[in-house]
Amino acid sequence: MPAVLEVLAEPHRRQILDALRQGEQPVGVLVDVLGASQPAVSKHLRVLREAGLVDVRPEGQRRLYRLRPEPLLELDAWLEPYRQMWRISLDKLEGHLTPGVPDA
Amino acid sequence: MPAVLEVLAEPHRRQILDALRQGEQPVGVLVDVLGASQPAVSKHLRVLREAGLVDVRPEGQRRLYRLRPEPLLELDAWLEPYRQMWRISLDKLEGHLTPGVPDA
DNA sequence: AGGAAATATGCCCTGAGCGTTATATGTGTG
């Protein structure tokens, strides 16, 4: 389900998201930040956009990219069952003080 | 930094983690669950293990794999700055409706 | 209109990841 994970697997793309936390950025700035070629960055932005992780807005001859929350919220949701597990595990540890509870 | 994301990009690996939420499982069971070949599963388990996402314990001729929380906690931590962003955004939205009410 | 700046796209090439088959390793059982 989370195609987000496949998109986030790429370090450069994470760098882009990271940079966009500062707010909207034109492609040029991202190129500088990443130290990658402009076409490379544009391609990553395409992927990010198609995954819904970023949004574009034309401003003159530049295109301003900004973050979009939804996919990351989805990822957050994907993590939830695991969080519950750890929580239970931690509870068990604390419960160690109270005896007589073997684990399954 | 989160090599976790690269590991989680693989659907089969996510399936494995998913299956391990039920508790320790031997390789054979995972093979059945995934419907993949045994060597394929073993290789994925290797990757998961080297990423610290699972742990092994020999039990007779089987090897029982179980989840390990740390890498997912790391991922959770990676999400944190983004969560803050959305929280701020949401606060702004709410602030429009009911002004002057900060939440705990 | 012509030219420069900003960005996107197409094409090719390389490398890495995943799968499959065959085989090695290890571990119980008779």
Next chain:
DNA sequence: CACACATATAACGCTCAGGGCATATTTCCT
């Protein structure tokens, strides 16, 4: 000890993602 079961590893092939270069496209400026 010989053999079956469970898992790991090796070797190979294939596909695809990511990078580079050249080029198309849009927009701004004069």
